[in-house]
Amino acid sequence: MTLTPENLVSHLPVKKCTLGCPILDGLLGGGGIPCNSITEIFGESGCGKTQLCLQLLLSAQLPHSLGGLSASSLYLHSELPFPLRRLHHLSTTILNHNNNNPLDNILVRPLHSADDLLSLLLRLDSLLLLSPSPLPIKLIVIDSIAVLFRSEFDNSPAELRRRSNLFFRIAGMLKMQARRFGLAVVVTNQVVDLVESEGFRVGNLGGMWSSGRRVGAALGMAWASCVNSRLFLSRSDEVVGREGDGELRVRTRRRIHVVFAPHLPEGSCEYQILREGVFGVRL
Amino acid sequence: MEVSGLPLSASQRAKLASAGYTTLSSLSSISSQHLARDLNVSNEEALQILNVVMRTGRFSDLAGASIVAGAQSAWDMLLEEEHNKHITTSCGDLDKILGGGISCKEVTEIGGIPGIGKTQLGIQLAINVQIPFDYGGLGGKAIYIDTEGSFMAERVFQVAEGCIEDMLKLNVSQLKDLETLKEKMHPNTFLANIFYFRACSYTEQIAVINHLEKFVSEHKDVRIVVIDSVTFHFRQDFEDMALRTRLLSGMASKLMKLAKQFSLAVVILNQVTMKFIDGSFQLTLALGDSWSHACTNRVILYWNGNERHAYIDKSPSLRSQSAPYAVTSKGIRDVVSNCKRIRMM
Incomplete structure (x- = not known):
């Protein structure tokens, strides 16, 4: 580092990676997921976190003129199995103009534990400098961070302290590399159930509800202090009528909310998961 | 700090004291015309007094003038806080x-x-x-x-x-x-x-x-x-x-x-x-x-x-x-x- 201050005007416009949908990009202030920063996406299982990540892995390859980073990405997954077929299908719809094989530009690595992630981050330099993929790596996705921490630690104060130390080390390293290489970092997280009196309000939403449960992001206040932006994916099932045979017809409504982000106001928008990907709905 | 500690002539110090100017801070925000009128001296002489006050004021410590170097009176601090x-x-x-x-x-x-x-x-x-x-x-x-x-x-x-x-x-x-x-x-x-x-x-x-x-x-x-x-x-x-x-x-x-x-x-x-x-x-x-x-x-x-x-x-x-x-x-x-x-x- 140098001790010369930076000119902020040169930071404009802030580099971002499109989500591949103008409505979702619009919710994020236009442009998508910001570089040099950690964005967390949390929600219950089946809400579309992984879908959104896969879409991002592909849209990162788009040229700058189309809102992408013209870059490869690194996908670190702790939930098995890796959804290869879905990724392959999405690649044909999102990058249909591309002649190269888009899967060449996605590096996939399973994560087994928090320590495994830490040792990988310590060796990240060489991977970023000598990327085996055709394009340089500009996007790192960790899907999900919660799995690495939810089983290994118990609830004693000493263990919680050890856990939060690890959060800050991991986040510190991710932010340092994000800054050095201009990376966008996306991390997914799970939900925990909260009872009415429990938990402190974090961010714009007084209470967060998904599938009729009151929820919060997993990993507590320490991890919340590690991410720059937090997005929440919620779902609710709505009865829309009855089938001929008396079965209830249920429609799932999904919303993506800005819980907090240094550059964004409070906001949310509805989205759908279609065969072609995740798309915002303009009402 | 007292006016009596300033490097001024004895008559100037006496004039200041009799006009009620006993501390440095009392001289800190006054015009030369005002001072000349109060002391019944020429404008030039008043200006010269104020220059001495400026030079010796809060920016330097006269030998023996303050017991603790760099110390400030509570009055000075109050004035400062108001500004x-x-x-x-x-x-x-x-x-x-x-x-x-x-x-x-x-x-x-x-x-x-x-x-x-x-x-x-x-x-x-x-x-x-x-x-x-x-x-x-x-x-x-x-x-x-x-x-x-x-x-x-x-x-x-x-x-x-x-x-x-x-x-x-x-x-x-x-x-x-x-x-x-x-x-x-x-x-x-x-x-x-x-x-x-x-x-x-x-x-x-x-x-x-x-x-x-x-x-x-x-x-x-x-x-x-x-x-x-x-x-x-x-x-x-x-x-x-x-x-x-x-x-x-x-x-x-x-x-x-x-x-x-x-x-x-x-x-x-x-x-x-x-x-x-x-x-x-x-x-x-x-x-x-x-x-x-x-x-x-x-x-x-x-x-x-x-x-x-x-x-x-x-x-x-x-x-x-x-x-x-x-x-x-x-x-x-x-x-x-x-x-x-x-x-x-």
């Missing part, structure tokens, strides 16, 4: 409980949970410190030390736009100036007047803070230093907690000295942590008990229902009270109450 400048937060209620805004010459710590608006307040202050004299501001520059990567230029641009918009509104009556003002005040000018440092580790953070004294002495128009946040790099594995305490208190005393020496505001943002107290987890500002003594003022930001509030947790001069504030697209502002909102519609 102490404040940086507005753009929220009237918040300024009110802060005694006019964030105080220059002091270290103010601001803490709260993620998403409450710490960075927003930091950005707002880095912009507001630049409000020109004519608009009641300090016309200064800012140093922003970013340890978390949450300082985003596009947001700073928006806040600068909001600040300019409000200043132009104040100025509508003087339409002549409006065009020149608009030219002069471009958000990019505000961005360029923020010296931005990004620290990616605690060693980098300490290096920047150690460098500040030299940097500020070369950039005397800096009126605020914001550290966003002091905490992040110090919550990683510190095996030697005594080292951590030592580094933090060293940093705090450097910042305190900087604030006094250059009459600038230091704003330190802090995170919260869960502390196990009396069998349950409670929220408290991070970095522990010894750190809690490091800053002069401590402000806690928290949710009160659906409103953001700020609370003066610690201050030698301010009452403990709280006030609501809002984070809007233009930056920090007053909370618009529901009834007002309805009236506006």
Whole structure:
């Protein structure tokens, strides 16, 4: 580092990676997921976190003129199995103009534990400098961070302290590399159930509800202090009528909310998961 | 300090004493004409007396004049405090409980949970410190030390736009100036007047803070230093907690000295942590008990229902009270109450 201050005007416009949908990009202030920063996406299982990540892995390859980073990405997954077929299908719809094989530009690595992630981050330099993929790596996705921490630690104060130390080390390293290489970092997280009196309000939403449960992001206040932006994916099932045979017809409504982000106001928008990907709905 | 200690002629000292000028501070803000009339001397002689007062005044220590070198009388301190400048937060209620805004010459710590608006307040202050004299501001520059990567230029641009918009509104009556003002005040000018440092580790953070004294002495128009946040790099594995305490208190005393020496505001943002107290987890500002003594003022930001509030947790001069504030697209502002909102519609 140098001790010369930076000119902020040169930071404009802030580099971002499109989500591949103008409505979702619009919710994020236009442009998508910001570089040099950690964005967390949390929600219950089946809400579309992984879908959104896969879409991002592909849209990162788009040229700058189309809102992408013209870059490869690194996908670190702790939930098995890796959804290869879905990724392959999405690649044909999102990058249909591309002649190269888009899967060449996605590096996939399973994560087994928090320590495994830490040792990988310590060796990240060489991977970023000598990327085996055709394009340089500009996007790192960790899907999900919660799995690495939810089983290994118990609830004693000493263990919680050890856990939060690890959060800050991991986040510190991710932010340092994000800054050095201009990376966008996306991390997914799970939900925990909260009872009415429990938990402190974090961010714009007084209470967060998904599938009729009151929820919060997993990993507590320490991890919340590690991410720059937090997005929440919620779902609710709505009865829309009855089938001929008396079965209830249920429609799932999904919303993506800005819980907090240094550059964004409070906001949310509805989205759908279609065969072609995740798309915002303009009402 | 007494007038009798000044290097003046005996008759001049006697004239001063008989006219009631016994202390230096009584001569600190008086015109030469006024003094000439009071002492019944020529204007030139009065000017010469005032020059002596200026030279020997608070900037130097006459041998034996003060027992402790650099000491200040409480009276001088009071005068100084009255002239102490404040940086507005753009929220009237918040300024009110802060005694006019964030105080220059002091270290103010601001803490709260993620998403409450710490960075927003930091950005707002880095912009507001630049409000020109004519608009009641300090016309200064800012140093922003970013340890978390949450300082985003596009947001700073928006806040600068909001600040300019409000200043132009104040100025509508003087339409002549409006065009020149608009030219002069471009958000990019505000961005360029923020010296931005990004620290990616605690060693980098300490290096920047150690460098500040030299940097500020070369950039005397800096009126605020914001550290966003002091905490992040110090919550990683510190095996030697005594080292951590030592580094933090060293940093705090450097910042305190900087604030006094250059009459600038230091704003330190802090995170919260869960502390196990009396069998349950409670929220408290991070970095522990010894750190809690490091800053002069401590402000806690928290949710009160659906409103953001700020609370003066610690201050030698301010009452403990709280006030609501809002984070809007233009930056920090007053909370618009529901009834007002309805009236506006």
